[in-house]
Amino acid sequence: MKKYISAIALMFAVSSHAFEVTGDSFTAKWKIDSITVGKLESTINLSSADTGQYGKVYVSYTLTSNPNIPNSGTWIGYGRGISPDGVLARGDLMGVWTMDGTKINIKSVDSVTDGINFLSGTIDLVAGEMEAEVFKVE
Numbered sequence: 001m002k003k004y005i006s007a008i009a010l011m012f013a014v015s016s017h018a019f020e021v022t023g024d025s026f027t028a029k030w031k032i033d034s035i036t037v038g039k040l041e042s043t044i045n046l047s048s049a050d051t052g053q054y055g056k057v058y059v060s061y062t063l064t065s066n067p068n069i070p071n072s073g074t075w076i077g078y079g080r081g082i083s084p085d086g087v088l089a090r091g092d093l094m095g096v097w098t099m100d101g102t103k104i105n106i107k108s109v110d111s112v113t114d115g116i117n118f119l120s121g122t123i124d125l126v127a128g129e130m131e132a133e134v135f136k137v138e
Contacts (some may be wrong), residue, residue, distance in 0.1 A: 026052040029131055030059065030081070030130040032123070040064060041052045042134055044123065046130055053114075054081030060124075071099040075106065089113040102126045109137070 077093035095108025121132025
């Protein structure tokens with residue numbers, strides 16, 4: 001019985017501290033340019049007019065469903081940005097997704113030219129756009 005009480009206390013202590021990202025961030029908006037649908041995965045191609053220090057950005061996300069957890073999965077992606085000054089930024093992107101109605105919620109930790117970013121965003125399939133908040137990871 002003592003083991004069960006200890007386990008419950010530990011679970012409560014861990015669950016009472018939510019995951020929170022703080023610090024400098026910027027909001028980015030993209031439009032969906034195209035979606036390629038496959039049997040087990042789909043690729044979403046997006047572009048932005050201006051995404052902070054990265055300028056005009058193009059990204060591709062390939063989402064794969066998790067057969068064990070409905071409406072969720074993992075994804076990989078690649079991004080390229082070009083600033084007005086001609087500076088090229090590159091990124092290897094990786095994360096998880098969940099689907100809620102017509103929206104796909106994504107979270108990722110990305111390796112980019114100038115470091116590591118954490119991204120949290122929503123792809124609205126009906127509106128044809130994505131909005132995300134991007135944080136630098138120190």
